[in-house]
Amino acid sequence: MTPRALSEFRSRLPGCDLVVYADIASRTVLASDGALRYPQEYLDALCLSAAELLAPGSGLGGEPAAEVLFLTETGARAFFRAPDATGESLCCICAPEIDVTDLRREARAALGGAPA
Amino acid sequence: MSALGALKAALARVASDGLSAGDSAGFLTPADGVACILDRIDLAVLPRKLRFRFEDGSDLTCLAGGRRLLQLLPPAPEGLSPQTAALFDGRMLGPAEAEPVANALIAVTGQHETFRLRAEPDATDPAMGGIGTEAIAAALGLAPADDDDADEGDAIDAFVAALTPNLRGALWVDDQEIEVLNGSDAEVEALSDWAAVLLERLLAPGFPLAASFETDGILVFIPPAGTEGHALVAGRLGQFLVAKVEGADPAATLALWQDGHG
Structure with missing residues (x-):
């Protein structure tokens, strides 16, 4: 995904502060788009979170989860794994009131898969 | 929401990773200050190194975990008696020290009005000891940390x-x-x-x-x-x-x- 594609992705989701395109297999941030200028170590921490949450065995049946949503009172984080097992993933930081259904639909479309 | 409000909200979300990173508090009395510190310790289930930085730039640094105060770390804040400053030697505290520790905290907060908190992970095992926040609060006649x-x-x-x-x-x-x-x-x-x-x-x-x-x-x-x-x-x-x-x-x-x- 290009930086422009990430920017367009974020513009369609009010309340999405940051989207990171990462390769969780190598734990590498590939691109990002954010409302703020986030330091690299912050992006790396988000990538590490995605790698742990979407790792083999993270799902209940033993297979890796396709999506993980993390919500606190102050914010939401969402992690999406590409369906083709390449390790590509999207990580988002959003307001707690983000429309989760819209977020999931846009993320799956961006990664080239149907909604889970 | 205004653009400034949206920016503030985004900044708050950035700061919300980890225990009270960037958290701050103001207090009117020394006892209120201790209560604010105990509230933060009470949120630390996983071991955390907590650094309370006061408005004059001085620090109170401690280890917390299991919702207990585990260690007071050197250097001791200025203005303490030698006996009180000796508590800040980095050893594991025990329940019998609730009163001197409470007095140390109140001596520190008595010199200040605000703090900002920075927290980072630590590998210390909280099962090894420490003092419960309720014991410290009781030593000062304070209500226990907010229990919801x-x-x-x-x-x-x-x-x-x-x-x-x-x-x-x-x-x-x-x-x-x-x-x-x-x-x-x-x-x-x-x-x-x-x-x-x-x-x-x-x-x-x-x-x-x-x-x-x-x-x-x-x-x-x-x-x-x-x-x-x-x-x-x-x-x-x-x-x-x-x-x-x-x-x-x-x-x-x-x-x-x-x-x-x-």
Whole structure:
């Protein structure tokens, strides 16, 4: 995904502060788009979170989860794994009131898969 | 929301990773200041190095974990008597020291009006000792640190009750004890195995979201398309609800959790 594609992705989701395109297999941030200028170590921490949450065995049946949503009172984080097992993933930081259904639909479309 | 308000909200979300990173407090009396410090210690379930930086740039640094004060770390803040300053030697504290530690804290907060808190993970084992916040509060005649466990228990009960028609197994993990809330033997066994592996991974010091997750957060795991249901782990001060939900949208599950935190 290009930086422009990430920017367009974020513009369609009010309340999405940051989207990171990462390769969780190598734990590498590939691109990002954010409302703020986030330091690299912050992006790396988000990538590490995605790698742990979407790792083999993270799902209940033993297979890796396709999506993980993390919500606190102050914010939401969402992690999406590409369906083709390449390790590509999207990580988002959003307001707690983000429309989760819209977020999931846009993320799956961006990664080239149907909604889970 | 204004552009400035949106920016402030975004900054707040950046700061919310980990226990009270960038958290600040102002206090009118020394006792209020100690109460503010104890509130932060009471949120530290995983071991955390807490640095309280006061308005004059001086620091009070300590280790907290298991919702207890474990160690007072050097250097001691200025202005303390030699006997009080000797408490800041980095050794594990014990319950018998609640009164001198309380007096040390009140001597420090008596010199200040505000602090900012920075927190970072630490590998110290909280099971080794420490002083409970209630003992320190009692030594000063303060009310215990805010205890909203009862309200939170009600919120968890309501959350589970709302999910029940779609639950296919639910566990309440409290320290080393596991209570079965819902499910057949097979569902509970599968859920237990998953939770054991997952919690060990997610509560490791190196996992960036560990502190905010175990303090008060919910994780929803959604399988690939074509697989039924979703699983969740909701953390609250070191206790966890683990459940499998079928026939419900993950967005609806999250909305239910938010209802209990409104």
